[in-house]
Amino acid sequence: MISGLATPFKSFTQHFSSIDLSYNDLTGSVPDVLATLPKLKSLNISGNKLKGPIPQSLKDKSDHGSLLLSFDENQTSCQRDPCEGNSKKFIVPVVVSIIAAVALVILLSVLFIFHRKRKRKQTEVVNNTTASNKEGFLKSKNQPFTYSEIVTITANFKTGIGEGGFGKVFHGHLNDGTPVAVKLLSSSSKQGYKEFQAEAQSLMIVHHKNLVSLIGYCKEDDHMALVYEFMSNGNLRQHLFCMDDATNTTVLNWNQRLQIAVDAAQGLDYLHNGCKPPIVHRDLKPSNILLSENMQAKIADFGLSRAFSTDTSTSSISTALAGTPGYIDPELHASGTLNKKSDVYSFGIILFELITGLPVQIKNTEHIMHIVDWVTPMIEEGDIGKIIDPRLGNDFDVNAAWKAVEIAMLCAQRTSKQRPDISQVIAGLKECIGRNDQNVQSEMTSLEMASYSFTLPKAR
Template sequence: MIVHHKNLVSLIGYCKEDDHMALVYEFMSNGNLRQHLFCMDDATNTTVLNWNQRLQIAADAAQGLDYLHNGCKPPIVHRDLKPSNILLTENMRAKIADFGLSRAFSTDTSTSSISTTLAGTPGYIDPELHASGTLNKKSDVYSFGIILFELITGLSVQIKNTERIMHIVEWVTPMIEEGDIRKIIDPRLGNDFDVNAAWKAVEIAMWCAQRTSKQRPDISQVIAELKGCIGRNDENVQSEMTSLEMASYSYTLPEAR
């Protein structure tokens, strides 16, 4: 009840009648992000999110996460960030929902961590958490990176092909190496996106989805990069921006679970 931010879904109250209990949240008229990205065969949902909407949704979610990580005392880690937990207003602005798995830290440093039982949704769970059971704010940053890849590609975290199920990072990595952004971008967008902004978004997503937490940015850094990405898309400018440190990373692909 004390957590309030424009990019977090507000808890209105609760109801209890005999054995029936419910939490009441503000109404989000456009449902959740998963419905708009992956349920296009639904007759009630025939529109495709445009490129600018996708960037804005990512920025909104990052700002909500930044409030949890850096604006709350003690900081809060969400633990289950995924498209179905990102809800959309009538103007397609995003708010993070479902804090059922959230945990608070005793300190506000980015390196603080707690040992915890594994929780979250397969594919979005920090691979470092799988290995060590140690949770910190960068665990949410990893999940955010996976969601950003889903926004960019229009594909879900687990991609099925004829042979096996691939994790989205495993699928996108060779595409990045090929250097053809049009093989990465959701084909439903056609040519309605800025190539430079798209590459920037891919860099941000890969930065967030690094194997270890030390290699990932704080979510406040992600917000700054996304704002630049949105500005580049809106203005369609060719000016150079600060590049992310991509060349030296060594990435081990997570298993699809």
């Protein structure tokens, strides 16, 4: 039996350099197989009830200094002297003890690896959550807001910040404190919205730096709402025409106006040329151009003409979706065909408002005049001073101003074929900014006036 146990014992323990079997109440004799372990440098068998001699092989290793041998002389009756005994009573508990020790090491290793993997996974979840918060706390399109959440977000619709064709807009906060704007659909606007949920979900994945992000939506029974990122500086209309408002006391300077125009054009370009299928806004106007804390312009309410699909019998909603008087493409009235150039016309009107500081419908003592009708004779007179917003004084570049007027007039042509693509408008407006910054004269690049029938005065 001793020889049968010694062989697997040697194979199992051949890599051990130190064995500590002290105070295990082991009985029997010390097996000489321990001396055959090639890497064994230390052996402690003290504190046991061993009998018999210390094997000569272990004694020799200890004497030569290659093995540190520890034993309890008081409990070992034979010590190093020869006496009779049976090593099989010792070798079995030794093997069991070593196996138990190895098993414990393996168990601890497995637990350590499992702990590290779990900790790494938790760290990844935390990092992903933090990244999601930094990017705008966007909820999954498969997790719409409930109406109770909408009530909580808006503190029971405590603070109204606006009202549009679809209902009132309320200021609110998400659970993490991030401000949002909640557009609650009015009770008169809840009929015929067959495609609301599908379109709202599709709009949530439309992202551009010059588009207001749609964070989520609510569609629960008769309750419908849209949750947008909050734009702290309100809308362009407030900054251009509501100067009696205590919150808008600063006049937009010329460079700010050009940059707002570029921002809005870039957002429109993404809707027209970056989305598949293209999205036509259909109701572009200053109140739908919102301004962030650093005055970056973003287009709001894009895609609502598709998101709020209506029945033909709901005339009030259909009228709202057709656009706002003064900004509506005149060709749309005649043909009823909506296309990207309809938005370009609306943009041209907004650009005229930025240039002149006047609203689309100009009131005088006799009648109301459309801004294009008002500006056209001014252009023919060739006096840019009469066109530019007088609140700007002389703080603008004349050449840049003329070019901006030319771009606005091209966008506001009566037929869509005569209007440029919005990508061309962006190039022209950036040239305006370059002229304004450098105060140098350059030739027109992307918009050649010769290709259009409308004649404008040259820059002066």
